[in-house]
Amino acid sequence: MLKLIGVRRGLPHEVGLGLLTLLLLALVTIAFPRFLVIDNLKSLVDDTALLIMLAVGEMFVLLTRGVDLSVAANAALTGMVVALFNAHYPGAGILPVLVIAIVMGAALGLFNGLLVWKVRIPSIVVTLGTLSVYRGCVYLVSGGAWVNSGQMSPFFLSFVRFPILGISVLSWIGLLVAVLAWLFLRYTVSGRNLYAAGNNPNAAGYAGIDVGRMQCLAFVLSGAIAGLAGYLWVARFAVAYTDVASGFELQVIAACVIGGVSITGGVGGVVGVVIGGLFLGIIKNALPVVGISPFFQMAVSGFVITVAVILNAGSYRKNHGRKILERAEASS
Amino acid sequence: MSEPILSLAGVTKSFAGVRALVKGEIDLYPGEVTALIGENGAGKSTLVKILTGVHHADGGDIRFNGEPVHIGSADNAGRLGISAIHQEAVVFDDLSVAENIFVTDRPRKRGMVDWATMRERARVILAELDPRIDPRMPMRQLSVAQKHLVQIARALSNEARIVIMDEPTAALSHREVEELFTIVRRLKAEGRAILFISHKFEEIFDVADRFAVFRDGAAVGQGLIRDVSRDQLIAMMVGRSVDQIFPKTTVPIGEELFRVEGLSRGEEFADVSFGLKRGEILGVYGLVGAGRSEVMQAIFGLTRADHGEINLEGRRLTIKAPEDAIGAGIAYVPEDRQIQGGILRFPITSNIALPSLSHLSHKGFMRRSDERALAEDYVTQLQIKTSGVSQRLEELSGGNQQKVVIAKWLATNPRVLIMDEPTKGIDVGAKTAVYRLMGEMVAQGLGIIMVSSELPEVMGMADRILVMRRGRLRATFTRAEATPESIVKAATDA
Amino acid sequence: MSTLSSSVPTRRTTSKPFTWRRLLRWETLLGLVVIADFLLNTKLSPYFLSPWTLSDASFNFTERAIMALPMALLIIAGEIDISVGSTMAMASVLMGLVAKAGFGTPMVCVTGIVVGVFAGGINGVLVTVFRVPSIVATIGTLSLFRGIAYAVIGDGVLKSYKPDFAYFGQGYVWGPVSFELVLFAALAIVFAIVLHTTVIGRRIFAIGANPVAARLSGIRVDAYKFWIFVLLGAVSGLASVLLTSRLGSTRPSIATGWELEVITMVILGGISIDGGQGSILGVVLSALLIGLVTFGLSLLNVPGIVLAIVTGGLLIGVVALSSIVGYSGRRRRH
Known part of the structure; x- marks a missing residue:
């Protein structure tokens, strides 16, 4: 007799995290009603949009059992390049800027991806290296100088701020990226194959899915999004310099992990990542409102991240049963 | 007697100078179950990997309906209608049952994965195998036997003409084996060729029509199962008597x-x-x-x-x-x-x-x-x-x-x-x-x-x-x- | 994979132990690059060969090199810790507070190391008890520890260290030989002996090469991993003492990004990121290399950030090289 399948199914991670996020929002609002004023929310969404975009890109890489530490450096380099482009060709309009940002980001991602796919270097080593290289290149292309708002054209700066239905273009782009990523992962063959490749590389091989190619694709997507985010970042803060978004890659990975993306691949989704990003964003924006010194922000978010990864690891263990003799990861 | 749908002759394969397959020979006939028998290391899994396109053969002749073919990739194997049910249930635990069935060829509408059709087709296929399996369930929740059924469903969805079963009964209970064999007989009746790999002689005599015995990477015997006894098979398989x-x-x-x-x-x-x-x-x-x-x-x-x-x-x-x-x-x-x-x-x-x-x-x-x-x-x-x-x-x-x-x-x-x-x-x-x-x-x-x-x-x-x-x-x-x-x-x- | 090969003659290999074969290849390569860069630096500046210049150059890398030693152990054991820079900051801040409270230099140093032990212990517990993958766990504690440093002193500076505290980061043991350099050399020798000649070292390699087989062979895998995390924490605390002493003050941003530089040093030294392989000699050579390159670039007045390109490029280049060279050998049996 075939065993009856288990009937108990826990709530999806996204629901629990979403409720927690709402609870957090509610608590902060009850204590400090002025947190929920429109201006504050707008800036929260703007701040979080960048984090969410980068985290969605990072998620692609995590899904295929890799990690991309170079996203922030990629954003800084691309941001600097488009800022310099704008300074030299102030009349070029927004379209070339967006194209350059996306193409260049994708190219930087492709470089990572090819090293992982063709040369078979572990992704953490590759991106540890390119993190330094890309960051150093920002200095090389800029000569160490800052590109200030004075050197940027009005369209370059105002594009991200332009409100549509009361919400800035920056936030709309963040939303668009998340929606496209969701559609891509849900409805395209490549998107589904990303999950399959990360979930069981061995079985993926049998099903004719090239795992290395999928990893490379993930890096290209992550790079393209990072490039776009680079322009948005530089335009939003109206300045480009070498240390833009320095260390931000860790927050990006944290948003993914909190959002339920498994570091061991194949599990996670856009919805979770978006909520994970919002969760971190709310904490970051609520602290000053609640009256906690900005210097406590990092400690609190560090604490939250640490707790979240413990819980995430716990639920992972529960789902996968206790494995005493964990199999060594099959090298694909 | 019909012609073999797939026929291998003199297929060889080496890994790092070690010959895993010296003389791979086997014929598969539509509507018949061929049992592949051999000790561990006889070259069975290498043969399966060549047939499913995971490995390239170094040499030899592979014919499909009499025409020489080159398999070489999982896609080609799928195009030829070769589908495999693997011993360790090679599945995607965190994907749904439906997607596991259609992983090599997801139904699409205007280029987008068509989930509704996928689920519906999965439901139709599964209804005949085990109606208790819901296509939306994550694979993780299935028993080993059910995971095998999902792999069979994958073969059915591909309209597979050749189904390879690599020790599918290793982890099944007696009753589950019976249920599996009912399905095997159905596949057979539908005219599919089945390659059935097993260590268990009672199963082989129960379900197979033909046999092929491999030893140390080479085919040492082929024939009809009704012409052979268990002891003859063992002797072919090990090349020496049980006492030794x-x-x-x-x-x-x-x-x-x-x-x-x-x-x-x-x-x-x-x-x-x-x-x-x-x-x-x-x-x-x-x-x-x-x-x-x-x-x-x-x-x-x-x-x-x-x-x-x-x-x-x-x-x-x-x-x-x-x-x-x-x-x-x-x-x-x-x-x-x-x-x-x-x-x-x-x-x-x-x-x-x-x-x-x-x-x-x-x-x-x-x-x-x-x-x-x-x-x-x-x-x-x-x-x-x-x-x-x-x-x-x-x-x-x-x-x-x-x-x-x-x-x-x-x-x-x-x-x-x-x-x-x-x-x-x-x-x-x-x-x-x-x-x-x-x-x-x-x-x-x-x-x-x-x-x-x-x-x-x-x-x-x-x-x-x-x-x-x-x-x-x-x-x-x-x-x-x-x-x-x-x-x-x-x-x-x- | 084939298993019928007991009758097939196995591939002949040299009779030298595998560790030595690998050592010769990788460490020789590194050694040659070190010598080449040394000669290049000599050409670049007539002052380079002066003992005092060389001594100055050593300050570039000794603190990071000291941390690279236990980091090498950790990576060989199959784990990683990216919170070490933050651990240093947290240790430095608490040292500053202790000094401000009027305690003497011994107490300040002890505080630094104890904070490091504590931080390493937290990482160790996360990895061995809660089973969080170490890269994820230490991303969390990276923010946490750095955050604590910021929370305690904000944008302030702590600098009430007693004059004798300066010795650790600025003192000389003999002539131009600095305390930091002597400490690094001594620790490198101790780590090399422990890793390459003792039972402990053998077990660390085994844990990284195959944790399951190591566990089944009666090795307390989790205990080893925990104590290596603690050791790395303690050494990070020690490095914090050196750096704080050298700078003479504490800011919460101290040692930002050092974790990546330390890991780069270790990987460049030939330690496999997959664990189970590498040598302390390689780490020492890669530390020397990075130190010399940094110094050479500074002789050319190239800013520090450009060094990042060189280190990053070196890291990818050498790993790619070894991957391409070792590719056929590693994959042959599958």
Whole structure:
């Protein structure tokens, strides 16, 4: 007799995290009603949009059992390049800027991806290296100088701020990226194959899915999004310099992990990542409102991240049963 | 008689100069089940991997409906209508059942994956196999048997003309095997060609129409199953008689050495009690998942039993971790020698020394000359074929790797040796060497607990046979009492 | 994979132990690059060969090199810790507070190391008890520890260290030989002996090469991993003492990004990111290399950030090289 399948199914991670996020929002609002004023929310969404975009890109890489530490450096380099482009060709309009940002980001991602796919270097080593290289290149292309708002054209700066239905273009782009990523992962063959490749590389091989190619694709997507985010970042803060978004890659990975993306691949989704990003964003924006010194922000978010990864690891263990003799990861 | 749909002749394949397939020959006919029989290492899995496009053949002739073809990729295999059901259920645990079925060819509408159609088609296919499987369920929630059914559903969805089943019954209960065979007969009736790989002769005679026997990478016989007897098949398979394979020596069996009483752990196993005498080989038989390895792991301290006690030479042992078991004189040769047994990147010396480091050091510093001497001693004693003790484990053949793992445990001077599937995946010659070694070890007064899923091995080597099913001991047979039927009956559902 | 090969003669290999073969290849390569860069630096500046210049150059890398030693152990054991820079900051801040409270230099140093032990212990517990993958766990504690440093002193500076505290980061043991350099050399020797000649070292390699087989061989894998995390924490605390002493003050941003530089040093030294392989000699050579390159670039007045390109490029280049060279050998059996 075939065993009856288990009937108990826990709530999806996204629901629990979403409720927690709402609870957090509610608590902060009850204590400090002025947190929920429109201006504050707008800036929260703007701040979080960048984090969410980068985290969605990072998620692609995590899904295929890799990690991309170079996203922030990629954003800084691309941001600097488009800022310099704008300074030299102030009349070029927004379209070339967006194209350059996306193409260049994708190219930087492709470089990572090819090293992982063709040369078979572990992704953490590759991106540890390119993190330094890309960051150093920002200095090389800029000569160490800052590109200030004075050197940027009005369209370059105002594009991200332009409100549509009361919400800035920056936030709309963040939303668009998340929606496209969701559609891509849900409805395209490549998107589904990303999950399959990360979930069981061995079985993926049998099903004719090239795992290395999928990893490379993930890096290209992550790079393209990072490039776009680079322009948005530089335009939003109206300045480009070498240390833009320095260390931000860790927050990006944290948003993914909190959002339920498994570091061991194949599990996670856009919805979770978006909520994970919002969760971190709310904490970051609520602290000053609640009256906690900005210097406590990092400690609190560090604490939250640490707790979240413990819980995430716990639920992972529960789902996968206790494995005493964990199999060594099959090298694909 | 019809023409074969797929025909292989003289197919060869080597890995790093080691020939895995010397003469791969097999014909598959539409509407017939062909059983592929052979010992581990006979080249069966290599053949399957060539047919499914995972490996390229080095040479030989593959014909599909008489036309020469090149498979070479999983996509090509799919296009030819070749679909495989793998032994370990190669599936995506975190994807849905429907997606697992259609992973190679997801239904699409305007370029987008069409989930509704996918689920509906999955539901239609599954309705005939097992209506209890919901296409939306994550694969993780399915039993092993159901995972096999999903792989069969994958073959059906592809309109597969050739279905390869690689030991699909290894982890199934008797009833589940029956259900599977009903489906196999249906596939057959629909005119599909089936390649059925199994170790179990009763199944082969039950379901197959033809056979092909492989030995040491070469086809040694093909024909109709009704023209052949079980003994003839065995003779072809091993190329020698059963006595030569199992060199069972008579060893005087002494007093009781080791006793397990009332061992239980969660849902894994309950109330397991048995004794082991000096000089005895105790066979533990059961299906995959019957809880045999779990009991051994608890004895060895890898997990903690909830209840029960373990006694060695009359003393009660407290085993919290492997180091306690090793200290007490228990050794454990695990099932998977490459992942659990040895360290592939390490040389033979370090592998053999690993559990005995404290005896091979002085004040914490390694004594490399002692380490080397120990390894050389065992390489000679166990006749391990190597260019030297500094050779890395990964450069040895499977049988020699297993000898190194056994040597590593003998070096700890154990009194009880637990061997989990001691001859899994090694060739016949190496198997016999391992059996002979077991005979020598019990002659020196050790007790051996041998966990095995291979019935001939259990019957050929064990002095006493314990049978486990669903976490409990169901029967005990002496060597004289044991018959294949009685053992299998105790191991599957009563 | 084929298993019928017991009758097939196995591939002949040299009779030298595998560790030495690998050592010769990788460490020789590194050694040659070190010499080449040394000569290049000599050409670049006539002052380079003066003992005092060389001594100055050593300050570039000794603190990071000291941390690279236990980091090498950790990576060989199959784990990683990216919170070490933050651990240093947290240790430095608490040292500053202790000094401000009027305690003497011994107490300040002890505080630094104790904070490091504590931080390493937290990482160790996360990895061995809660089973969080170490890269994820230490991303969390990276923010947490750095955050604590910021929370305690904000944008302030702590600089009430006693004059004798300066010795650790600025003192000389003999002539131009600095205390930091002597400490690094001594620790490197100790780590090399422990890793390459003792039972402990052998077990660390085994844990990284195959944790399951190591566990089954009676090695307390989790205990080893925990104590290596603690050791790395303690050494990070020690490095914090050196750096704080050298700078003479504490800011919460101290040692930002050092974790990546330390890991780069370790990987460049030939330690496999997959664990189970590498040598202390390689780490020492890669530390020297990075130190010399940094110094050479500073002789050319190239800013520090450009060094990042060189280190990052070196890291990818050498790993790619070894991957391409070792590719056929590693994959042959599958």
